[in-house]
Amino acid sequence: MRLFFLIFTLASTALAGVGVIAVLAAGLDGWRPIVIGAALGALIAIPVAWLAGRKIRTL
Numbered sequence: 001m002r003l004f005f006l007i008f009t010l011a012s013t014a015l016a017g018v019g020v021i022a023v024l025a026a027g028l029d030g031w032r033p034i035v036i037g038a039a040l041g042a043l044i045a046i047p048v049a050w051l052a053g054r055k056i057r058t059l
Contacts, residue, residue, distance in 0.1 A: 003056060008049035015041035015048070 019041030023033045 004049055004053040007052050007056075008045055011049045011052070012042040012045035015045045017041070019044075 016038040019037035019039075020034055023037035028034075
């Protein structure tokens with residue numbers, strides 16, 4: 001479980017940044033699209049961290 005939280009911390013910040021950059025590159029401005037992009041990136045990080053932790057644990 002500790003490995004999941006460690007990977008989630010790293011993945012959520014990276015994917016939230018990707019979400020914000022994608023929103024800004026799409027030409028959307030304002031605080032709502034930016035927050036939504038960051039939140040979606042953080043939500044996507046949950047299964048990513050779970051899968052990565054499971055793969056690492058099986059090594």
